[in-house]
Amino acid sequence: MSKLFAYLGEVFHALVSYARGQVLISLILSAIYAVGFGWIGVPLWPLIALICGFLNLIPYAGGVIALLLASGATLIVDLSAVKFLQVLAVYAAARLFESFYLTPHVHGKRFSIRPLLLLAVLLASGILFGPLGMLLAVPVVVVGRITWRHLRGDPDQV
Numbered sequence: 001m002s003k004l005f006a007y008l009g010e011v012f013h014a015l016v017s018y019a020r021g022q023v024l025i026s027l028i029l030s031a032i033y034a035v036g037f038g039w040i041g042v043p044l045w046p047l048i049a050l051i052c053g054f055l056n057l058i059p060y061a062g063g064v065i066a067l068l069l070a071s072g073a074t075l076i077v078d079l080s081a082v083k084f085l086q087v088l089a090v091y092a093a094a095r096l097f098e099s100f101y102l103t104p105h106v107h108g109k110r111f112s113i114r115p116l117l118l119l120a121v122l123l124a125s126g127i128l129f130g131p132l133g134m135l136l137a138v139p140v141v142v143v144g145r146i147t148w149r150h151l152r153g154d155p156d157q158v
Contacts (some may be wrong), residue, residue: 058131
């Protein structure tokens with residue numbers, strides 16, 4: 001029974017750590033958006049940057065909503081293609097940084113998983129299972145890794 005509690009405790013700790021990592025990624029994205037949106041003159045940029053950063057928690061749809069929010073607020077004030085392209089450039093740069101560097105390094109470091117492997121898992125799960133697959137990819141890999149270690153009989157090994 002104590003092995004079961006140890007296993008469940010480790011899984012719970014890993015899932016909480018994953019949630020903290022997602023919040024950290026959202027905060028960093030909010031800061032990136034804030035710098036970019038402030039620089040190009042998006043109205044209400046601090047609020048929009050914070051909302052856009054936390055919309056990252058919703059795979060795919062959150063990104064679309066964030067882009068619509070930032071570009072919509074900008075186009076209401078300044079109806080120009082240049083402003084729209086500037087918002088699009090800030091958004092694209094932030095999303096590329098998040099997808100190819102930030103998420104693999106934050107979660108890879110927390111769970112001792114190589115960033116390239118984590119990136120491959122995220123891409124494959126996105127292709128195979130869509131947004132839900134991307135949302136659940138990291139927790140499933142981490143819980144699977146914990147389960148495998150416990151089934152092999154070496155739960156203390158990282």
